[in-house]
Amino acid sequence: MNRLKLLGTTTLALMTGISPVLAQVTEIGAPEGQVNIVAWPGYIERGETDKAFDWVTKFEAASGCKVNVKTANTSDEMVALMNEGGFDLVTASGDASLRLVAGDRVQPINVDLIPSWKTVDERLQNAPWHTVDGVHYGVPYMWGPNVLMYNTEVFKEPPTSWNVVFEEMTLPDGKSNKGRVQAYDGPIHIADAAQYLMFHKPELKITSPYELNEEQYKAALDLLRVQRELTSRYWHDAFIQIDDFKNEGVVASGSWPFQVNLLKADGQPVASTIPQEGATGWADTTMMHVDAANPNCSYLWMEHSLASNLQSDLAVWFGANPSVPAACTDGRGMSTAESCTANGMDDFDKIRFWTTPVSNCSQGDGACVPYYRWVSDYIGVIGGR
Amino acid sequence: MTAAVEFQNVSRHFGPVKAVDGVDLTIAEGSFFAMLGPSGSGKTTCLRLISGFEKPTGGQIRIFGEDVSNTPPHLRNVNTVFQDYALFPHLNVRDNVAYGLMVKGVGRSQRHAKAEEMLALVKLDGYGDRKPAQLSGGQRQRVALARALVNQPRVLLLDEPLGALDLKLREAMQDELKALQHKLGLTFVFVTHDQHEALSMADSLAVFNEGKIAQIGTPRDIYDRPATRFVADFVGSSNVLPPDLTRALGGPAQWASLRPEATRLAATGPVSGTVTALRYLGSGTRVVIRAGGTEIAALVPAGQPVPTEGATTAIAFDPQALHLMGAI
Amino acid sequence: MTYPAILPAKGLADRLTGTFWRRPGLLLLLLIAPPLLWLGVVYLGSLAALLLQSFYSIDEFSGVVKEEFTLKTYAELFRAQNLDIIIRTVVMATAVTLACAVLAFPIAYYAARYAKGPWKAAFYLGVMLPLWSSYLVKVYAWKLILAKEGILGWAAEGTHTSWIIDGILSVPFLEGSSLSTSPFGTFLVFVYIWLPYMILPMQAALERVPNSMLEASADLGATQSQTFRTVILPLALPGVIAGSIFTFSLTLGDYIIPQIVGDSSRFIGLTVYQLQGTAGNTPLAAAFAVVPILIMLVYLSLAKRAGAFDAL
Known part of the structure; x- marks a missing residue:
C-alpha cells in the first residue's frame, strides 16, 4: 500500500512540479560511529567476497564509522526499505530515485560539504534523476550501458x-x-x-x-x-x-x-x-534518508565514495563506469583507460538513461x-x- | 460322484517355510467341510490354494476333476467369503452384491434384480441402498455371503466367516449357514480355529498341524478317536495320557486319550492324585486331579458327591473309552 | 492403617489435569485457539484484503489506485493477453497434474503394496530426497540438462534420437530452440518438481486399501484391469485428488520455474509478482490472484460430484 501511495504521490508531484525543499546539512559534525546503507548486491565490498575488492575497511578505520549494509534486489525493495526507515543511505537507480524524492524519503545534499563533488563527471552533476529544480538529492555512484x-x-x-x-x-x-x-x-x-x-x-x-x-x-x-x-x-x-x-x-x-x-x-x-x-543505460545515485540518524558519517561516506579507490575498483568489480572520470586513469584503483573503455566509459553520449x-x-x-x-x-x- | 475339490500331494512353500506340505485331501460334492487348526497350521493357505490366491509349489489341485493349477482366481468357479468381509466401501450394498455380475457384463436391471434376490436369501431385503459402513457386523457378513453366492459358484469358501461376531450372533449364523447350505446344495469349505464351530457345523473336517493334515474324518471320528496326541489336545477337552500313565491304568505303553465324561472318581485304583481345581458346570462338576506330572479331568454328574480341593482320590474309567493314538 | 480414597493433589500439574478432566472442552479450546486465531486473522484477513483490492482499479491517467468499488479490474482479466495467461496456466497445471498422476501411480502402487522393510525406506528416501535440496538448484540443474548443448541433447545426438526432440519442438505451442526454451521444458520441470507431492498422498491412500479387497474383486471374476477401474481407482481417488490439489495449485501459483525454463511466456504467478512488484497495479494483481482460488473451488466441486470423496 505504501508503495502504491508513493507511486501515486510521485506521479502527482511530477504532474504538478511540486518538489519539497528541505533544510540541508550545513556542516559536518563529529562522526556518529556508524552508517546504514541500502545497496545493490556487490556494490559495497569489504574484501569478504574477494580479498582484492575492498573499499570499506580503510574508510571505517579512518572515519570511525562502521558500515552496515542491507542489500536489496529490486528498485521496489529499495523504496520499501527506505519507507520503513532506519537507514541513512541508498544506492538508488533512475527508476527509483525520483520516487524517493517525490515521496520525501530523501533530503537535499549540500555539495559544498563534499570536496570531491567537483571531480564528478560534469554530465552527471545535474542529471535529472537526482536533481530536481536545481536541488541535488544525491551523489552519483555508478553508471553502465x-x-x-x-x-x-x-x-x-x-x-x-x-x-x-x-x-x-x-x-x-x-x-x-x-x-x-x-x-x-x-x-x-x-x-x-x-x-x-x-x-x-x-x-x-x-x-x-x-x-x-x-x-x-x-x-x-x-x-x-x-x-x-x-x-x-x-x-x-x-x-x-x-x-x-x-x-x-x-x-x-x-x-x-x-x-x-x-x-x-x-x-x-x-x-x-x-x-x-x-x-x-542505468545510473545509480547515493541518496540520503530524510531522517538519517547518522548524517555526519553519511557525508563522510559520500565523500569517500568519490575520493577513494571505490569508484575505480567497483568499476572493475561490477563492469560499470565510475562517476569520477579520473578514477579510470589516476591509478587510485584497478581501473585503467582500457578497462573503462571496455565498460562503455566513452559511450556516455550514446546512452539514454533509464527513467x-x-x-x-x-x-x-x-x-x-x-x-x-x-x-x-x-x-x-x-x-x- | 466326483469330488468337489481334490488335493494331490499339494505343497506351498514360502522359502524355508512350509506353509502347506504334501497335503492329500478330497472334499465331497455337497458337503460342508471344515478346515480346523491353530493359526499358522496351513488351513488358510489351503483355502487360498483353492481360490487361486496362492499357487502350489508342488502337487496338483483339481476342482470337479479339472486341474486348476494354472487357472487365475477370476476364472475359477469358486467364491470366497473373506474374514474381514472385504466389502467395497465405495459401493452400496446392492452394487456390492451385483459386483460379480457387473464384471461379467450383465445388464444393470438384470443384475440388480439378481442382487435383490440374493439379499432376500440372506434376509437383507431393503438394505440395497445402504453403504457397508452403515451396517452391523452381522449384516456385513450376510452381504459378503450374498455377494459370494451371486455368481452361483460350485464351491463356496468361507475364511473364518464368524470370527468377528459375538457369541450369540455366531450361534445364530451357524444355524443359518447350515440351513443355507442345505437349501442350495452347494459345497461349503470353511476355515476356522474354533473346534466347537467345526464340530457342530461340518459334515467332515480336516485338522491341520504345521502344514500337514493331522486327521480327516467326521466330527465324531475326530472327537472320539483322535489320531494323534495333537488332535486330541486341539479338538477336545479330552485327557491326554502319556505312555507310562496309560500303562499304569492298564493299557499298552502308548499315548491315549480319555474323555472326562468317561472318567470317574473312585476310592482306590492304580492311579491316584490330588484334586487341584473344581469347576461347577450346572450339569455336573469338572474335577481336575493331578496325578504324577499329568492333569486329568473327570466329570462328576450332578447329584454325586464332589471332593474338596486338596483331597486325594483315585481314578477309574470305562476301558472302552481309552483311545490309543500316535505320538504326534 | 487406612488409605484415603482421594489422593491429595501434589502440585499445579495435578490440579490442571483435574480441571481439564472435569472440563474437557477447556483443553481443546486452549489447544486450538492459537492456530484458529492465526488462521482467522492472518490468513483469512489477508485473503479478505486481497479480495478488497481486486475490486479497486488503477487510474488510467495517473496510475494511482482508486479505492472505489468497481468490476473494471475483473473485466480486464478478459482482455486477450490476460485471458491467454489464465488459459496457459490452467492448461499447464492440468497437463502437469495428469502427467504426475500417471507417473506417480505405479511408483505409489509399488511402494504401498510391494515394498517392504529396507525397500520401503529406500522408497521414502528416493521420493523425499529431491525435496531436501534447494528448489532453485533443482530448477537450474534442469535448465542445464535441457539446454541445447546440455546432457539430454548430447545423449540424443549420441543415440541418434535427436529427431524425437526436434519432433517435440516442432509441435505447435511447444516450439523453442531447445527443450529448455520450450513450454515442454517448463512442463517437464514442473512434473519433476511436484511429483513427490502426488506420490505421497497417493501412496497413503493405496496403503489403506486392504489386500482382501483386491482378492475379493478377482474372486468375483474381475480381470486385473476391471479391478483397477472399479476398486483400486475409486479407493485411491481421495489420494489422487489430494495429490492433484497439490500439483494443480502449486503449478497455478508458481512464478520461479517459468522464469528459468521456458519461452518467457507469463503464468499467473509470475504475472501477479510482476503486476504487484514492478507495475504497482495491485488491483489487477489481486484479481489475477483470485483466479486460482476460483479454479480450485470449481475443481473441488467437480471432484466431489465425480464421487472422489465417497470412499472417505
Missing part, C-alpha cells in the same frame, strides 16, 4: 545495428537469427525498441524513448512482436543469460558489461558494442503512455499477443 553482446565466432566484425535482435535476418555465419537472440525480460525494454525506431523511423518523431505517445508506443510494440518470433527466451537474471550464451546457442543480445566481462574471463568468444542507434515513464511528459500532460501500461503490454507481447 546496456550493450549489444555478440558471439565473435558468428560476427567477425562487430554488428553495427540493433537490427540483429529486432528483425529477422541471416547472420554472417549464414544461418538465420531466429531462436539465437535474446532480449531483456523487463518492460523497460520497450525503450530499447523505441530508441531503435527513433533512428530508423524519424517520421514517428520520437524524442525520448521514455516518453512515448500512443502512436509511437504502438510502433514500438509492433517491433517487439517481431522480436518475439526471434527470441526463444527473454533474460532477467544475469547468470541465466551467461548460461544461455554458453549452452543455448544464443549469439546476440542486449546485455550489461557485467555479463560480457564474466563470459570473457571464462574464455567464451564474446564481445560487446554500442551500435549506431545508441543504447539505453520511469509517466503520463505527463514533455509532449504534454497525459500525452505519454505510463509505466504500468508498459508492464501489462510487455506481458502481452512476450505471451505472443
Whole structure:
C-alpha cells in the first residue's frame, strides 16, 4: 500500500512540479560511529567476497564509522526499505530515485560539504534523476550501458545495428537469427525498441524513448512482436543469460558489461558494442534518508565514495563506469583507460538513461503512455499477443 | 460322484517355510467341510490354494476333476467369503452384491434384480441402498455371503466367516449357514480355529498341524478317536495320557486319550492324585486331579458327591473309552 | 492403617489435569485457539484484503489506485493477453497434474503394496530426497540438462534420437530452440518438481486399501484391469485428488520455474509478482490472484460430484 501511495504521490508531484525543499546539512559534525546503507548486491565490498575488492575497511578505520549494509534486489525493495526507515543511505537507480524524492524519503545534499563533488563527471552533476529544480538529492555512484553482446565466432566484425535482435535476418555465419537472440525480460525494454525506431523511423518523431505517445508506443510494440518470433527466451537474471550464451546457442543480445566481462574471463568468444542507434543505460545515485540518524558519517561516506579507490575498483568489480572520470586513469584503483573503455566509459553520449515513464511528459500532460501500461503490454507481447 | 475339490500331494512353500506340505485331501460334492487348526497350521493357505490366491509349489489341485493349477482366481468357479468381509466401501450394498455380475457384463436391471434376490436369501431385503459402513457386523457378513453366492459358484469358501461376531450372533449364523447350505446344495469349505464351530457345523473336517493334515474324518471320528496326541489336545477337552500313565491304568505303553465324561472318581485304583481345581458346570462338576506330572479331568454328574480341593482320590474309567493314538 | 480414597493433589500439574478432566472442552479450546486465531486473522484477513483490492482499479491517467468499488479490474482479466495467461496456466497445471498422476501411480502402487522393510525406506528416501535440496538448484540443474548443448541433447545426438526432440519442438505451442526454451521444458520441470507431492498422498491412500479387497474383486471374476477401474481407482481417488490439489495449485501459483525454463511466456504467478512488484497495479494483481482460488473451488466441486470423496 505504501508503495502504491508513493507511486501515486510521485506521479502527482511530477504532474504538478511540486518538489519539497528541505533544510540541508550545513556542516559536518563529529562522526556518529556508524552508517546504514541500502545497496545493490556487490556494490559495497569489504574484501569478504574477494580479498582484492575492498573499499570499506580503510574508510571505517579512518572515519570511525562502521558500515552496515542491507542489500536489496529490486528498485521496489529499495523504496520499501527506505519507507520503513532506519537507514541513512541508498544506492538508488533512475527508476527509483525520483520516487524517493517525490515521496520525501530523501533530503537535499549540500555539495559544498563534499570536496570531491567537483571531480564528478560534469554530465552527471545535474542529471535529472537526482536533481530536481536545481536541488541535488544525491551523489552519483555508478553508471553502465546496456550493450549489444555478440558471439565473435558468428560476427567477425562487430554488428553495427540493433537490427540483429529486432528483425529477422541471416547472420554472417549464414544461418538465420531466429531462436539465437535474446532480449531483456523487463518492460523497460520497450525503450530499447523505441530508441531503435527513433533512428530508423524519424517520421514517428520520437524524442525520448521514455516518453512515448500512443502512436509511437504502438510502433514500438509492433517491433517487439517481431522480436518475439526471434527470441526463444527473454533474460532477467544475469547468470541465466551467461548460461544461455554458453549452452543455448544464443549469439546476440542486449546485455550489461557485467555479463560480457564474466563470459570473457571464462574464455567464451564474446564481445560487446554500442551500435549506431545508441543504447539505453542505468545510473545509480547515493541518496540520503530524510531522517538519517547518522548524517555526519553519511557525508563522510559520500565523500569517500568519490575520493577513494571505490569508484575505480567497483568499476572493475561490477563492469560499470565510475562517476569520477579520473578514477579510470589516476591509478587510485584497478581501473585503467582500457578497462573503462571496455565498460562503455566513452559511450556516455550514446546512452539514454533509464527513467520511469509517466503520463505527463514533455509532449504534454497525459500525452505519454505510463509505466504500468508498459508492464501489462510487455506481458502481452512476450505471451505472443 | 466326483469330488468337489481334490488335493494331490499339494505343497506351498514360502522359502524355508512350509506353509502347506504334501497335503492329500478330497472334499465331497455337497458337503460342508471344515478346515480346523491353530493359526499358522496351513488351513488358510489351503483355502487360498483353492481360490487361486496362492499357487502350489508342488502337487496338483483339481476342482470337479479339472486341474486348476494354472487357472487365475477370476476364472475359477469358486467364491470366497473373506474374514474381514472385504466389502467395497465405495459401493452400496446392492452394487456390492451385483459386483460379480457387473464384471461379467450383465445388464444393470438384470443384475440388480439378481442382487435383490440374493439379499432376500440372506434376509437383507431393503438394505440395497445402504453403504457397508452403515451396517452391523452381522449384516456385513450376510452381504459378503450374498455377494459370494451371486455368481452361483460350485464351491463356496468361507475364511473364518464368524470370527468377528459375538457369541450369540455366531450361534445364530451357524444355524443359518447350515440351513443355507442345505437349501442350495452347494459345497461349503470353511476355515476356522474354533473346534466347537467345526464340530457342530461340518459334515467332515480336516485338522491341520504345521502344514500337514493331522486327521480327516467326521466330527465324531475326530472327537472320539483322535489320531494323534495333537488332535486330541486341539479338538477336545479330552485327557491326554502319556505312555507310562496309560500303562499304569492298564493299557499298552502308548499315548491315549480319555474323555472326562468317561472318567470317574473312585476310592482306590492304580492311579491316584490330588484334586487341584473344581469347576461347577450346572450339569455336573469338572474335577481336575493331578496325578504324577499329568492333569486329568473327570466329570462328576450332578447329584454325586464332589471332593474338596486338596483331597486325594483315585481314578477309574470305562476301558472302552481309552483311545490309543500316535505320538504326534 | 487406612488409605484415603482421594489422593491429595501434589502440585499445579495435578490440579490442571483435574480441571481439564472435569472440563474437557477447556483443553481443546486452549489447544486450538492459537492456530484458529492465526488462521482467522492472518490468513483469512489477508485473503479478505486481497479480495478488497481486486475490486479497486488503477487510474488510467495517473496510475494511482482508486479505492472505489468497481468490476473494471475483473473485466480486464478478459482482455486477450490476460485471458491467454489464465488459459496457459490452467492448461499447464492440468497437463502437469495428469502427467504426475500417471507417473506417480505405479511408483505409489509399488511402494504401498510391494515394498517392504529396507525397500520401503529406500522408497521414502528416493521420493523425499529431491525435496531436501534447494528448489532453485533443482530448477537450474534442469535448465542445464535441457539446454541445447546440455546432457539430454548430447545423449540424443549420441543415440541418434535427436529427431524425437526436434519432433517435440516442432509441435505447435511447444516450439523453442531447445527443450529448455520450450513450454515442454517448463512442463517437464514442473512434473519433476511436484511429483513427490502426488506420490505421497497417493501412496497413503493405496496403503489403506486392504489386500482382501483386491482378492475379493478377482474372486468375483474381475480381470486385473476391471479391478483397477472399479476398486483400486475409486479407493485411491481421495489420494489422487489430494495429490492433484497439490500439483494443480502449486503449478497455478508458481512464478520461479517459468522464469528459468521456458519461452518467457507469463503464468499467473509470475504475472501477479510482476503486476504487484514492478507495475504497482495491485488491483489487477489481486484479481489475477483470485483466479486460482476460483479454479480450485470449481475443481473441488467437480471432484466431489465425480464421487472422489465417497470412499472417505
